[in-house]
Amino acid sequence: MENEVTMYSFRSNPHKQQPVKKTVLRQYRELVDAVKGTLIPSIPKEGWIRTVRKALDMSGAQLADRAGMTRNRISVLERREADGDITLNQLKQLAEALDCDFSYTLKPKKAVSDTMQERALMIATIEVKKASKNMFLEAQSVSKEKENILISELAEEIMRAGGRKLWGKNKEDKVI
Numbered sequence: 001m002e003n004e005v006t007m008y009s010f011r012s013n014p015h016k017q018q019p020v021k022k023t024v025l026r027q028y029r030e031l032v033d034a035v036k037g038t039l040i041p042s043i044p045k046e047g048w049i050r051t052v053r054k055a056l057d058m059s060g061a062q063l064a065d066r067a068g069m070t071r072n073r074i075s076v077l078e079r080r081e082a083d084g085d086i087t088l089n090q091l092k093q094l095a096e097a098l099d100c101d102f103s104y105t106l107k108p109k110k111a112v113s114d115t116m117q118e119r120a121l122m123i124a125t126i127e128v129k130k131a132s133k134n135m136f137l138e139a140q141s142v143s144k145e146k147e148n149i150l151i152s153e154l155a156e157e158i159m160r161a162g163g164r165k166l167w168g169k170n171k172e173d174k175v176i
Contacts, residue, residue, distance in 0.1 A: 029112045029113065032108055032112050033108070033111050033112055033113075035105055035106070035107050035108065036107065036108045036109075036110070036111060038105075038107065040105060040107055045082070046078070046082055047078060047081035047082040048081065048091075049063075049074075049077065049078050049081050049091075049094050049098070050078045050081075050082070052098050052100060053078075053098060056098065058098075060074045060075055060078075061074075063094070063097055063098065066097040066098075067093060067094055067096075067097035074094075077090055077094065088104060116159060116162075116166060117155070117159065119166055119167070120155040120156075120158040120159045120166060121151065121152075121155045123154075123155070123158055123165075123166070124150075124151045124152075124154035124155035124158055125151050127154060128147055128150045128151045128154060132147055
């Protein structure tokens with residue numbers, strides 16, 4: 001008979017997460033997931049500032065006048081944008097001078113729940129493999145099938161616990 005693997009539990013008090021907190025988390029996830037499907041154009045080689053300015057047939061000096069800057073400052077900011085070294089506030093200011101809306105987006109590569117599930121599975125796999133290795137050394141190994149079940153169950157516990165259990169450091173103070 002195979003010995004059962006004793007794993008520590010990530011389970012927190014189920015009554016601990018209030019309905020308000022769950023609702024807020026759900027709203028955040030819905031907001032982030034909504035961006036995932038949107039098409040975001042790639043940044044032009046010269047950057048948006050110079051591209052829009054040229055499309056408007058506006059000179060650097062004219063943009064400088066509209067933005068309350070010098071022509072040289074506009075030139076520097078256009079180069080900095082193209083190099084990815086411009087601040088959001090500078091972009092906002094120049095967007096206003098170009099009569100443009102400014103938007104800033106982090107677009108998730110996949111659904112938030114998928115990212116969280118992958119993370120939980122990764123942590124659970126590491127923990128179960130560590131426990132399995134110790135059990136093997138003690139001649140108490142577990143079948144691959146049972147190991148996969150343990151990984152799945154532990155991943156579910158990690159998902160329920162969320163927060164620190166999902167994104168914190170491991171016991172050796174290493175970020176996973």
